[in-house]
Structure formats: structure tokens, C-alpha cells
Amino acid sequence: MSADFRLPSGGRIDRDTRLRFTFNGQSLAGRKGDTLASALLANGLHQVTTSIKYGRPRGIMAAGVEEPNALVQVAEPFSEPMLTATTVELCDGLVADGLVGHGRLDTEPDTARYDAKHAHCDVLVVGAGPAGLAAALTAARAGSRVVLVDDQNEAGGSLLGRDDYLDERSSDAWVCDVIAELAAAPDVLLLDRTTAFGAYQDGFVLALQRRTDDLGFDAPRHVSRHRIWRIRAKQTVIATGAHERPIVFSDNDRPGIMLAGAARTYLHRYGVQVGRRIGVFTTNDSAYHAAIELAEAGMDVPVLIDARHTVPPKLSAECATRGIDVYPGHVVTGTEGQERLTDVHIRSITGGHADTVVCDTLLVSGGWNPAVHLFSQLGGSLRYAPELGAYVPGESLSSARVAGSAAGAIELMACIEQGAEAGRAAVTAAGFRPAAEIPVPFADARADEAAATVLWRVPGSENAEEDTQFVDLQRDVTVSDVTRATGAGLESLEHVKRYTTIGTAHDQGKTSGMLAAAIVAEELGADLADRRPTTFRPPYTSVSFAALGGRDRGELYDPIRVTALHDWHVAHGAEFEDVGQWKRARHYPRQGEDMHAAVLRECRAAREGVALMDGSTLGKIDLQGPDAAELLDMLYTNMMSTLKVGRIRYGVMCGIDGMVIDDGTVIRLADDHFLLTTTTGNAAMVLDWIEEWLQTEWPHLRVFATSVTEHWVTVPLVGPKSRDVLAAVAPDLDVSNDAFGFMTWQDAVLDVADGIPARICRISFSGELAYEINVNAWDGLALWEALINAGEPYGITPYGTETMHVLRAEKGYPIVGQDTDGTVTPQDLGMSWAVSKKKADFIGKRSFSRAENLRPDRKQLVGLVPADPTVLLPEGAHIIESDHLPEPPVRMLGHVTSSYDSAALGRTFALALLRSGRDRIGEKLYAPVDDQLVPVTVTETVLYDKEGARRDG
Amino acid sequence: MQLIPCPWCGPREEVEFHYGGQAHVSYPADPAALSDEEWARFVFFRDNPRGPFAERWSHTAGCRRWFNAVRDTRSYELHAVYRLDEERPVTT
């Protein structure tokens, strides 16, 4: 059921632009400039949803971000799982539903555009209300760079919801003048619909700008929907206003009960009557203005219930002339109604008089809570102001100032004056000379006549079952929930918050937090001034992950690195795996093959014929300088300075704790020139490691380290027929074993295209005769295709990383990061041969003789063969001694690090790190897998070609 | 997000930097001469003060240079940055 609650005139809406929308399945109409909430109220609808725990009807309580109740899910024009009706700008065709606590994410991907932009300024002003405008104007007139952000669709802040006059003109005229001057200033950036949601160190503020939401279906696709502004300001003025505080009483949650200031906003900004017959319940003067203004707009306002015994005389008299009965020293004790408020029960505080008033709307004002969120996020301490019943900034920060009602100011003139003063102080601190004083306009707003009182709640039923005194309406938390928490011994507000969930909903307790703090203090008999408020943390309002992600999603989420041969792999059906940021060909399945079959075939080709892979991702570091050899002797466990030009040595790197961090080969190109290879995933780490030692410990060493990973395409050519294939593409090269021995390198010009220069290394990571051919990246594809052609008579087979893993594991070559985990020494890997005894020192050496590293029961790398040659152990499987699962704790001897099916061995096998592993060779142990214990035998790490007979072909 | 003043590049956002732990912990001149305990102190033990702390930073996404900084671990405020070959400056 809907009715027309729009006044015939007034408000800032565009009455000529009618917008159709659907809410909870009902077709309705609003006007351009409406929020969803104001449009619903204009149709006489207060109830938006029901509550999460008790299913109680809930309506619109506020007019801004502090709204605790009116959660909606928007389906059209843009799916949003959880917004407040008070912050959704109405657009034509909007479809939304009330939400019971939880939003539902759309299953369709969000295809809108989101982005981020940086802004730098001298003075950032947050909030374009009276204080913020005065601050921005002062800062701008001094010639500083100013950014002014405001979360509304137009400037004015609280002025938009009032009917004040400034200098005898409508306040609107003053706002327009200020905005016009700011817009014309050369270095002022005005951002509307922009919420500053996080304040951080060094003047860094994050803000969310809603750029196209108000355009609805007409939003241009190429414009980012939301933008994160990353603002860096020398000085920040926080002029974020205040949120009105409700009062807790029984049945304070019925639709129709709303904050008094919100009703003023709906009247003045949207031309909406929030009801027909309106009661008011207040602790301060501000709600009198609401009562008077609503009565003047034609609403019936029968009662104003003031908790104070001393009421403002002039305002009371004005009420009287409008037929509003003021009840001093009275409170609301309860309400009636289901989908909408029908009656309000009132009572004299001192007892005696009690009455029930028929109302469809009750306006409540318990005072104002300064929006100190950003100030608190900056680490600013808060002070309890007993006259306000709220926390206010309790210290001054060197680069942030708070002005206006955010600082606790109540009256309009004070807000403007504070804003101008904050602007002056900020711009001075930023190094500018403020212009002559900004003339502060004279406000006709009446000064408060009577001091506010602080009233948190009107006591109701103590019976938890019946308790309807809601503190946090979104979380359905009542006063008895709070007293249960304090009764359970909780004292810290942070603990009570977690115990009761108060303040943890979408609104982060903007209306409930202060009430909860006060009720807890009351229960504990403590003074709020001695209590610590909960910490405000970003974000101030909800920010979607899509907005935070910005452009950094999908392809742009993380760089994808591909080799120069990538397109060939794709064209030939490779399956890929991610290795760090690299895409590496994992295997090349043929028609009907799964990975297992493909890998067995690729392995067989490498062991029996010839195979090749793309090894370009191997990290490559060029090291040059007269002291390069000396540096390498410190970096590697082996002796590198004795390496002759033309030769290659395998090396292991350790941390200072003696644990293996990387391995690879070192190629000596000249006395003062080396090429290092690293594992694919560690290339950047090793370069950083080298730089760190060079800069921080050995700056006297004359060495330059340069990453050359992408400069080269590296192709391992593997198998007994690899020599023939190499000979075919390098006819000028003597490829015989005598002329081109193991662990040497040669430069050659290949007979490919117009002649491709290549550096060929005799390195084997498979135990087979093998060459690693390196060419300029742009020659990579020509090389690869030439090798495929030349190898065709031998059935040359491309293989991927999975086959590479199997081949190396059959030979017991560990992979750093797979067979090691940062707790493994070279000795644990059985690589004492790679640890120099001659060098006086190298990184890690001293740690090898630490008692812990000499323990005989350290985990050591071994091979494992399952008793059943078809059983593949899962990597990570534990290894135990007994043939049945004993009662826990079960003593673990180690775990499987690599496990494969081997074509060459005709069986499965594994590598494992095993306690006292080398002493256990030949022992039968067990690996618990699912419900079974798999018997395994411990072996040497090398399972294939133990004699190394295949290395030279 | 904090600004860290690189001695070479000036103030830059903290995401450009890598942290390198306590400063002025030199690699021992002769590790072999140290007892196990002395060596373990070098490898594993670092101060963790509440207040000013001299620490190493690397401008990894910028000039790639290492430098030292005195930072207050309570407020994160950087009191000084200085080059590796400079003495720790006196800060208040």
C-alpha cells in the first residue's frame, strides 16, 4: 500500500523527472534527486525489511550512512549485495529488495570498470558542510592546492537538511557562492559522491567516488563506475559532521521511529513528510526545530516529549503556538504497532503522569555523536565530553585538524568559524600565508537555549525474553544482551563488542556504539571519562572489493610471464603450470593421452632418443667485475674462483644459517665475467641476495650483478641422440666428447636462418647426454623449430616440466623448494661434495658445525620405493616406523617430497626427507595413505644409471 | 600508507621498500673464531625494542639501494634515514 507523502513544493529534487522503480516487488515512482529511502517515504513506506534474529519489522531510521536498518539488495541497474536505502541514489528502473541481515553476492561476474587515481594537495578537506566549506575556501584563497571531498551529490552537508539563512540569504546561496569560487580556483579539486573512508600515516587518505551510479542504465560503460582516490595531503581538515544518537527504550525499533534530524532532511531536501501524526522525543533543543518545521509543513505534531525538566522557553512557546504539547521531564516508555508505529507510551520521569499518544511516526534525538572516525584512524586519542554524551577529539595532531560538529560544535556559526580557523591553521602549517580573514556569514539559526541532557536509555523489562530495548538494531542486540556480557565478567568494550556483536554490522555501530559504551559503563558503575572507546578502523563505510581491486583483476591482477616460445607451446597443445609468475609447459598430451601417459612417453623419448624443453625461465644473472670470483666464493658453498674460463660448475647457495636457499650452475665467460643460473622461482631472490651482500657487507668488491633471464631462450636438448641433432644444427662445431666435454661451454653460430649465434653448455639435469642451447630471445623460435626439424629422424619429442621433474628425480637431483624447505643443509641432501673444505669462509659455513646441524638424526634426502610398484605415494605423505597406526602421537620420521611413476624404472618411486635417512637405507618403513599403510623401502637417492654411464652418450 | 624517505630518491610509498631487519649487525670478521653461542647470537638474535630502532631498508622497487633508518616502533615515525657508511645519527 502506498500513498503520497510528497509535499506539493520544496525540497531539492527535480519534480519534473519522474523515476520508476520496484521495491520488494512493488512498482513505485520517485523523483530525480531522491534516495531510495526518500522515495519510499514519499510513498508512505517505512518498513524496508525484517530483523535478522527476531524477524521484527524494521524501517528507515536515518537519512545517511549511519542507517542501521534499511539494508537493501539492488538487482538493477547494477547488482549490489548490500547497501543502505539511505545512500542509494534513485535511478529509473531501479529494482531493489529489503535485506534480512545478509546480502547475497551475484553469481554473475562484475564486468563494470573500476579504477584508482592519485591526488596530491596541500590541504585536504573532508566534508563540504558549513565547516568544510569555510576551511576549503580559506585554504584556496591562500593559493594552496586543495582537495575537497564530500559523500553527497551536492555540497552543503547539514545545511541541505535545514532551512537556515546565512547573511539573510538562503544558506543555499552561500553554498553556491563558495562552490563557485572553489571551482574557479586553479588548484582546487572538488569531488562529490566521494567518501573518505580511511586515513593513514603521512597524510594519506583513501576515498571512494561513485561516478556513475546515479545515471542508472545510462551509465557509460567506458567510465569507471567507482574510483578509489589515493590522496596524499600535507594537511587534512576533518569536517565530517555528526551522527544523531537514538535513545533506547522498549520497542524502539518499530518502523516509523526515526532520528529527528533525518525527518528534517527528508522534509527540506526531498520534500517528503515522514508521517501524518508525529511525536517527538528528545534530550536537547535540536528536535524542537524538527517539531516546529514539520508542523509548519503541515504535519500534525501533537507531542514533544523532553527528558529535561528545564525546557527551552522560546522554542517551547513556538511549539505551543503550533499546537505541539511539550512534556518536560517525560520519556517514552514503549510503543505499539506492527508494520508501522501506532502508539507511543509516555511517562513522567518522576512518576505520576502517564499517557499513550496515537502517532504514526516518532522522532528521536538523544544528542549528537561527532564523526571522529578519520581522526581516530590517524591515532588521535578521543576524550569523553559529558555535556555531549559523546567522544570528541582529545588532542591535536600535527597534520590533521577537526572542525565543526565533528569536533563537537553544536551551533552553525561555531561550525563555520571553526572551519575557517582550521583552514587557516592547515594552510599555514602547509607553508602558505592565509589571505585576509574569511568573512564568516551571519547565521539566523537560533542558539540553543537549554543545555542538553544525556539519556542513554529508558529502563524497560529486565526479562531478557521480553527485552525489546534495542541497542544495535541491525544485529538485534538488546540491553539485556549487553548486561549478560557484563554479567559474564566482560569489562573491556572491545570484548563486549565481540561477545554481543554490537557495532559489527555494515554500519559499524554509528548509532549503537556510543550507547553500548554508556550502558556497559553504567553496568560497571564506571565513569565514561575513564573508559577507553573502541578503536575506529577503516573503512568508514563499506567499500566493495571490486573498487579496491580496481584495474588489478583478471589479466592485470598479476603479471604473467611467458617465454619467447610460448605461442609454439600453445599451438602444440601444451598444458601449462604456473611457476611463480611464469607460465611453463607442463606436458604436451597427444590425442587421448592424460598427463600420466604423456609424461611416460616424454620420459622415454628423453632416455631413449632425443627430447627438448623450453628452459628459458631459468633465472640468469650476469656477474661482472674484477672481484666477481671472490664474491662467488662467498656466495656458493663450492669453490668458484678456481673455475676455468670455458667451464661450468654446479653450485649450492646457503643462508647464514647453513640452509640451502638455491642451486644452479656457474659459467665462467672470462676472468671477470660469469653467468649464474638460478631456479625459476628464485631468480629475483638470488639477485636481491647478491645485491644485499654487495651493498651492506662487501661494498669494496667491484662487481655488478644484472638480471638477464629474459634476454635468453634456453633449450635443453636431452637424450642419446642429442649429439646428432646438435651436430645437424651446428655443423661448424666439433661436438665430440673430447672436444666438447661435460660441464664445458662453447659459443657457436648455428646453421639456422642467417646464422644464429648460440652459447651451448654441456649440462645435464637428467643424467642423459644433454646440451643447453642459449640464444638471443628473438632467435628462440627459429632455434626451436630448427631443432624439431633436425630431430625429426630421431623422433624428437618436446617435453614439459613434469617430465623434467621425473628425469631429475630418477637421478636423485633435488629441487630447491620442493625437496628442501629452508631447514635442509647441503649435507642433508647428500651434497657434501659440493661444500668446499678449502675455503676459509663462505655464507653458511660456520653454521654447518653448529651442534644442531651435526645431529645424526637430522632429516636426510633418500629414495623410497613402494613395495607395490604401481602405488604412487602422495607428495607430503608422512613416513612412520610401525606397520600399524599406533595411538597418537605417532612419531613421524619424515615426509615424501617428490613422487612419480617412472618409465625407465618401470615402477613408482619417491624422494623423501627422512630422519637418519642414510642410515636407514634398506629399511622397510610405512607411509599412511588414506586408511592404509603403504610399505616402502628406503634407497639411495639415485635410482637410475647409478654409474653415470649415460652422461657422455 | 607511510612515506619512507629514501636517501637517494626522496620520499616514496612504503610498498616500494623491503624491510631488512636490525641495522649495524655486521657479518663477523672471522666466523670460525666464534663460539657456537656467539655465532648463534649473530644468526638468530635481534633486538626488538619499543621505541627508536635502527633498521635496514632496501628501496627494491626504486633505486634498489640499501640504507639505514631510525624508526620508532610505537608510532612508525621515521626519525632519520642515513647511508650504510654513516654513523647512526642522534635522534630525540
Ligand SMILES: [Zn+2]
Ligand atoms: Zn631509492
